[in-house]
Structure formats: C-alpha cells, structure tokens
Amino acid sequence: MATIGDVAQAAGVSRSTASYALSGKRAISADVRRRVEDAVRQLGYTPNAGARALATSQTMVIGLLAQFLEDEFAPAMLQYMLGVSNTARELGYDILLVSDADGTRALRRITDSRMVDGVVLLNVAERDERLPILRSAAQPGALVGLPADCTGVDVFDLDFEEAGRLMVDHLHRLGHREMALVSQPEHVIERGGAYVWRLQNAALEAARARGITLHTVSASSHQPDVGQDLSALLDTYPDVTGLLINNEAAAAALPTVLHQRGLTAPSDLSVVGRYSDEFARTFSLPYSSIESAPDRLGRMAVRQLVRRIEGDVAADEPHVVRFVTPELVDRGSTGVPRPA
Amino acid sequence: MATIGDVAQAAGVSRSTASYALSGKRAISADVRRRVEDAVRQLGYTPNAGARALATSQTMVIGLLAQFLEDEFAPAMLQYMLGVSNTARELGYDILLVSDADGTRALRRITDSRMVDGVVLLNVAERDERLPILRSAAQPGALVGLPADCTGVDVFDLDFEEAGRLMVDHLHRLGHREMALVSQPEHVIERGGAYVWRLQNAALEAARARGITLHTVSASSHQPDVGQDLSALLDTYPDVTGLLINNEAAAAALPTVLHQRGLTAPSDLSVVGRYSDEFARTFSLPYSSIESAPDRLGRMAVRQLVRRIEGDVAADEPHVVRFVTPELVDRGSTGVPRPA
C-alpha cells in the first residue's frame, strides 16, 4: 500500500509538503498541489487511519453501545442504531458497534484504548452502570434515554411525561372515562427502564386530575405471552373504552388480539400507541401513536457529540438534557367511546 | 493516559521489557513481571489501539457491511448482524458497522485506510458491486449470501435450492397437489437477490418432477401491501391447499390475512415459511418453517474470516463455499389437504 512517503517521492516534494497539500492546512503552490494530487491518484493513496489517529489523537470513530436485552423488543432498537449510524457518517465518522452483554467492560475497553473519539449510549437506565465509566473516560458521551444523574453527559430523550399526559388528554377529550395503559414487563422497570414509569406516572396524574379511571398493567415483551396479557386485560376491565400502549411488542400483537375478539378500533375501542412511524409501517400498525422519533433522537445525540468532539463547544459549556416533544400521529384509531 | 513508557518507568524497566512482559512473547523473570503488572494496575494502563495497529498492522477490527434496502425487511437483517458481532467479540475482534447506502465507497474507504483486518458482507447480490473492490483489497472477506462469482472470498449461505425442494416435498408427501410460493418483490430479484429464484427454481423443478402444480407470486416486502398481495393470491388460486412463504414480511402478515378470511392452518391451508426461529418468536409466527439460521451463518463467516486474518489458513488454501443444510422446524401448520 502506498504511503505518504511514496506520494511525496512521486511528486518530487517532501512528506510534509505532501501532507499539507492534502490537508490544505497551509498555502501550497498550484503546481505542487497538482503534482501531489496526480501522485495520489496514480498510487491510489489513502491515508492509514491508525497512523493518522496516532498523530492527531482523533480516530473519526464513534462508539455505539447497544444492548439487546432479553426482555426488550429488538426491532425497535434497530431504528436508533440506524439514526446514529447515518448521522455519524454524514459528519465523517464511522461507527464501532458494541453489542456486548457486558456493556461496562466494553465501554471501558473502547475508551481506554482510544478506539473512539466519543460514545453514544442507547437504552440508558435510571442508574446505568455504564455512566460512571463514561464520566471517567477521556471522551465525551451522549445518551439516548434519561438517567437519574445527568452530570457530565449530554442527554436526549422523548418527553415521556408529556407523552403520558397527551395520551390521556386525547382520549379524555373524546369522552373516554375509563382506560387502561399497557406498559413494559416489570423487569424492565426493575432494571431501571425509567421511561416506563415516567410515562405511567404522568398518565396516572393526568387521569386523577381529570377524574377518570386509568388501569395500569405490565405486559410481556414477547409473543405469544403478550397476546395473552392483552386478552386478560380486556377480560379484567370490560368497561375500558380506551387503550394506551407503551410496549412495542404489545402494539404488534394487538391487531391479532382484537381480531380474535371481533373488536374494531375505534368503534369498539380507541387505541393510542407510542412507537415510531417506521415501526408502524413495518408492522402495519393501524393505531394513532405518539411518535417516539428514534432517528431524530439518534441524530440529535450524534450532532451534539460531534460538536463536543470537535471542540465547537467550550469545555465548560454545561451539558444539555433535551427532550423531544411528543407528537400524536393520527391514524384514525380513536373516536368517541362506544355507548355503555 | 498512561503509556507503556509510564509503565516501564514505574516498574523500573525498559519499554521493551514492559511490552514483552505484557505480551508474554519472551521469557521474563518473575520479579519483573510482577513489577510490570503492578504498574499496569496502578496506572490503569491500556494499550493505545491506534499505536498498536500501526506497529503490528493488525487492528483487531472487522468491518460489517450491512445494507438496509428500501425493499427488504429490516428486522431480518438485525439477526445476521448480531450473529457476526457476537462471534467477533468472542474471538477478540470489534465491529466497524457500515450501513452506508453506497456500500462500494464505504468498503473501499475502510479497507484502503486499513481500519479493519477483514470484512463481512451481508445480503450479497448475484453480481454484487462490492465484490470487485473486496477482491482487490488487502484484507480477506467473507460473504453471507451466494454471488455468481465466488473467487477470492469465502462464502456462506443457506442452501436455498434444497430449501425449495424440502418445502415442496414436505407438502407433497402430505398429499398436497396444488400449492403457491410467495417470494420477495420483483425488484429484489432484479437487484440480484439470487436466493429468491434459487429457492423458486428448485421448488418449481421439484413440483414438475412430482407432477404437482406450483403457482409462484411475488409479494411486497411492506405492510399493508403484502397483506393485499396475499389476499389476492388466495382469491386467484382458490384450489391451493399449501402455501410456501419465502418472504419475511409476508410471513408476518399472514396470520392477520388468514384471520380475516376465517382460515386456519393447517385445517384449511398448510403453511411452510422460511425464516429464523428468533424471527418466529418475535412475531409469534405459528408456521412450520425452514430455519434460515442467520446467527449460524454469521458465526461461520466470522470464524473463517478470523482464520484467514490470523493466517491459520495457508494463503493458497482454496476459498470455501459452504451451505447450511435447511431444516424444517415443525410448528404444526401443515397437514393433509382439506377435501376438495
């Protein structure tokens, strides 16, 4: 493989001149520039990334820490990954994908060894074990998901409180007085999946404030259990007229469940979900939903991360915690409640 | 960050001794080894990956080229990615994830700049534009998917011909005499998704040999179109008693379609799919299916790639083309045909 030395030799200049001609970091005569460029073309020269990283302390690589947990719905994770990956590439960065079960060790490994210039953490828990490691790392980090302690990192998340209120308000306004909220499995909450109870608590509070009944249930994140959970819910609360779904697997299972029971939305039951538009299309989900905006969140996280990496942000500039305002995408699955 | 120089100084030895003590590549006195190890611990030393890569010409990183094409079903791709990623990690390698729309440029970039020691290509087409680039790269490559020309690369794929025969034979043995095969959209074939017609041609041939009727149709890879395609198929061929599904989106949509039409498998219709067990669980698909084994294929590809990278394979050892034998996972969705 050709090196910058080969290029310099072919162009009849020094290595430093060749380097500067390529980087444009100092004035170069038109003639020399042309000779260098010709040499690059002829030799098929591409800089060695490792050597450049060593010289500049910049790898142009971003670490992406994804975790595929047994009790979460993998296809939903993919969307965040693609949002991060695509934005990174637009900004000139490559992605080191880390899907280790042990995220803490992996995070330490890639930061300590300087494989990455910065890190994006997906699926952040309330007390995420990866955070202390990230804080002590030399590289900046951006999170998708809100932890209890946000010091030292930039944080991006959907405003799940607002999402909960929005779901309740929307159905309340249509006249619903008894609804049920389907959340993730208990262990997601126990593990610190804060978004579950953030949405749930805000929904409960909104329901209380409006004097309406809101039942809350956890449902499995796996088929076919989740279908049975949904069926059980409808059996237990026959007077429910509105369903709020904060569980991707449940949303994917609902069409079949409703079919089996001969129910139609919105005439028998109003339904509002919380998932991405892409997810809705993939699974053909006909329900109005709060857009969870994974691509947008991934994009925001990478943008801010790159700003920090490239020093466009003063080192003492405070870290941000930014929420995406939930928006309801109307797919026509809500209406006035059926007569009692 | 501590360097090997700091470690050497703290241990009172030379840098080379420190390096050898850590690599174990030459005999070291017990005393020195201990002092070096203590220094490493105290300083929290981790080797700089870029520097090591420059010195050894080994990055310990594998490039993973995934493409998320508009007309393919993204969740299915994820499984291959995880198979590759997990196996790589077990073998000590990290994954550089490349999801660029323009796979050729990206491939050239990561190989020319020596960011990776080898490359895994996913979703390989009949005449894949990435292959010429891979062949001229310095690093070895492994494919998941069978191209027309396999020279210079190791290839792993499901035996789609055998899968097609297996599907037809299975239903034929149960007594079915008229079936339909649902394939991917036309443009997947046009783009060179050879697995589509490899399975289809073998199925057609098996049907001819046994004197039975096999209709073939392409269905969309998106909801809700695919559901309509399936409905149209059932309208067009009312005498079909067996359905072969080589299209993940169609498999995911089928339960709803059958429900709508009041059909049950296997009493009204026998169904055999082709997807992974993980996929079946995620989508709660109740159909017997040919296991597509994405995790196993990813694992095989990485294993062989690492053997080449690490030179466990003679440079002149011929490249392999290895097929995974399809196996039918019985989920009880096939039986004798309904009476005419």
Add this chain to the structure above:
DNA sequence: CTGAAAGCGCTTACAG
C-alpha cells in the same frame, strides 16, 4: 511557499 525533524505509542528484531 517548502523541507528536515520530532513525535504520537506501540512492537520487535538486534545485541548483549
């Protein structure tokens, strides 16, 4: 506008 030199942090022949 250009060149010679130092340095990034490792590994590994070469010498003893």
Add this chain to the structure above:
DNA sequence: CTGAAAGCGCTTACAG
C-alpha cells in the same frame, strides 16, 4: 533474561 534503537505512517511545530 534485559535494553537501546528502529520503525510502523502519519501530522505539525520549527526554520528558512
């Protein structure tokens, strides 16, 4: 069993 030195391929002050 250990050390001094060269080299991997870049970038970037320093000098002119």
